Amino acid sequence: SGSPIEWTYWDLDWDDGGNPTDEEFVDPTKGRMWQPWMRLPDAMFHRMTWGAPIQDWDDAIVADSDDDFPIEDFPYAHEAPIASQRAMELIERLAPGCVQFLPVIMTHNRKPMRVGRYWVMNVVTTVDCLEPEPGTTTPLPERIGKHMPADNVQLERSRTRFIRKAIPSDVPLFRMRREYLTVIARDDIRRAFEDLQITGCLFK
Secondary structure, three states: OOOOOOOOOEEEEOOOOOOOOOHHHHOOOOOOOOOOOOOOHHHHHHHHHHHOOOOOOOOEEEEEOOOOOOOOOOOOOOOEEEEHHHHHHHHHHHHOOOOEEEEEEEEEEEEEOOOOEEEEEEEEOOOOOEEEOOOOOOOOOOOOOOOOOOOHOOOOOEEEEOOOOHOOOOEEEEEOOOOOEEEEEEEHHHHHHHHOOOOOEEEO
16 A cells, blocks of 8 residues: 555635725735624534534524625634535535534625525534643644645744644544634645635635
8 A cells, every 4th residue: 555645734714804894904905805793602602612513503693794895605704614505515525524514694784695505614623733842831822824834834932833643634624622713624625625716715
């Protein structure tokens, strides 16, 4: 048998482009984007940040925006990641069981939109792949470096490092256990997203 594949892993992030309601913080190179707002119960929000499956999801939860910009496959939302139907189908095919997809109603100025189905993403697969360096007792949350594969990055401020060998070979998409806001994707997912021109996300 051949040698195991040495995968590259990436930080899957959502392209916020700055806050579209504040001119000072909008990145002019990215333009404006459609930003929805949801109202999630606190207990549900906290369960999602730690990757716990949601059994009592309310199918009537709404993501509303008053922005007049095109909606993307991954509209930037503060409360939780949101994915379009085609993005959901791609993730389900490439990373089955890694994400719980929960239906959400997309509205514009509180009126239903004709944009197809959208889903809240609850990443339920977690991997403990950050190793504290000597002398570190409580790692602080830290973002992975921009435009650099995650496995090449030292998280210096929190004095932790990314351990690629800790990732099971059959896990293509996961949430880092000590970095609960960080979602990591394998390189085959990045390539598939780029091939299908999935919009609204960044691989860093």
